Structure formats: structure tokens, C-alpha cells
Amino acid sequence: MYSPLESVFQSVDGPAWSAGAELASILLFARANTLWRARGMQTTPLAMLLIRSLVALFVLCGVTWAMGYSLPGFGSWNVLEGLTVWLGMFGGLGLLLFATSLSQLPSRLVFFGGSVHLFFGAMIGYFVLGENMGVIRTLVTLTLLLAQVVLWWKDRQTWMALKRVQRWIPFFIGFIWGTYYPIIGMVQQEHGVWNTLLLTEYGVFITLAVAFLTQVQRQWKGLKSRENIQSMGEQALLSIMGQGFSALCISWGGVLLHSILTNFSTVINVSAFRLRFGERIDWRYMGFFLAYGALMIVLIYFD
Secondary structure (H helix, E strand, O other): OOOOOHHHHOOOOOHHHHHHHHHHHHHHHHHHHHHHHOOHHHHOHHHHHHHHHHHHHHHHHHHHHHOOOOOOOOOOOOHHHHHHHHHHHHHHHHHHHHHHHHHHOOHHHHHHHHOOHHHHHHHHHHHHOOOOOHHHHHHHHHHHHHHHHHHHHHOHHHHHOOOHHHHHHHHHHHHHHHHHHHHHHHHHHHHOHHHHHHHHHHHHHHHHHHHHHHOHHHHHHHHHOHHHHHHHHHHHHHHHHHHHHHHHHHHHHOHHHHHHHHHOHHHHHHHHHHHHHOOOOOHHHHHHHHHHHHHHHHHHHHO
């Protein structure tokens, strides 16, 4: 069932609105992602993630109640709502891996691996949702895939120097996001943007709560830190707004456009980590990311 908020979300649409929504999402996440380097992530990461999820859920439920709307799933459940919560649990796994990777690995490697999001999103958008791929979008996707393979091969020593699990986690994150967001595009056609955001956040909370409970004795002290609560409270607010704008991007422009636009965020994210933490800029990766940006301009003007 759609939320009454949906009338606002459906009042506009089109590529320009979609691109604007995703730009807002990228800027919000650029700040939110730097908070995964907060001090508590080194000692009690699962507590940090649980705090983030609790705040996000509290804000979403609070806004819904304050506006006089009912929460989806309360009172009665249907199969699709339950599956959407499971989808949120899958997204929670992606968040867990993404946050812990950013706290330990150079940001350029995490975001570079995550850029395979584009290819999984494009495949689902084309083969499952039947969206138009088009000549320009196909050329952009293939060019980026080739560039990514070449760059990974040239810098394979850096990747091989990582622990075995760490080498592949960024790419697995890209797989998760590349399947998660397209499916979001499918289910929000049934639930609407707002209710989908709520239902998936239920699932995210379940995943992070289970992860926390597996190490509750070691992680418990992290819940009592004012510094952790402050940093994760900010992270939750920023990321919820970012997720909302991404959902609007999908609603207004489709899964394929979102998959392409969201990967341009790497340029801004790597720059944010450079400014915040003084990370060294590796121009091999920045060249890839900047070329990505150039291809986005081609896409906007000629698609």
C-alpha cells in the first residue's frame, strides 16, 4: 500500500530530476561515508553500526507517526512486505561490509571495487526490468568495464598485498549494491518510495542487530560512548536522506540511469577522503574516475 507521501514523490519525474536527486544523494553520502573512519569503528564497529541503524529507524518511524501515517507491516503483513524486509537484510550485509572495509582499507580500493555496481545494475535493468539500454549506455558500460579490468591488472600487486578476504570484499559489495538497488526499483513500484525505505530499514536493523549479538560482550561498551552516538547519529541522518534521494532517482529515471549516475560518486567520495584524512591520491584510479565523469557528460548530452 502506498504512503500518502507518494503523491509528492510522483508529482515530478524525468532524467533531469533523477540526476539532481542522485547528485544530492552523492553529496550527502560523501560526508556520511567519512564517518565510517570514526574512532569507534576500530574497536567496536558492530556497536557503531547498531547505533546507526537504531537512529535511522527511530527517525523514519518518528517522521511517519508525526505526519499521521501508519507504519507498513504493523497490523498485517503480506508476502511482498516480508520479502522487502529480507531485501533490507541483504542491504544490511552490504552496509556491514562497506562500513568495515572503509574503516580499514584505502578508500580508492573500496570505491573502485564497488563500481562493479554499474554492471550488475545494468544487467538487471535490461534483462529483468526490460529498460532500454541504448547504444550510448551500452558503449559507456563496456568502456568502463574494460577500463576497470585494465586498471585492476596494472595494479594487481596492490590488490594481492591485501589479505585474501579483503581483496574481494569491495567487489562483493559492488555485487550487493548492484542487485539491491535495482530490486528496490521493482518493489517500490508496489510499496512506494517511503514505505520501501521503511521496510528495508527494518531488514537492515535485523542484520546489524544479529551481527551485534554474536559479539555482544566485546561490543557492548561501544553503545555507551557519547562520541559513538554523536558520529553515528549524524551518519544515520545523512545516509537516510541519501537513500531517499537515491530512491527518488530510481523512481524518476529508472534503474539503469541510477546505476550509471551513482558510480560517479566515486570521484566525490575519494576527494572527500583526501580532504578529510589526507589520503594519497593515486592518479591511476583518479584517471579512471575522471574518465567516468567525462563519459557521464557524454551520456547526459547524447543519450
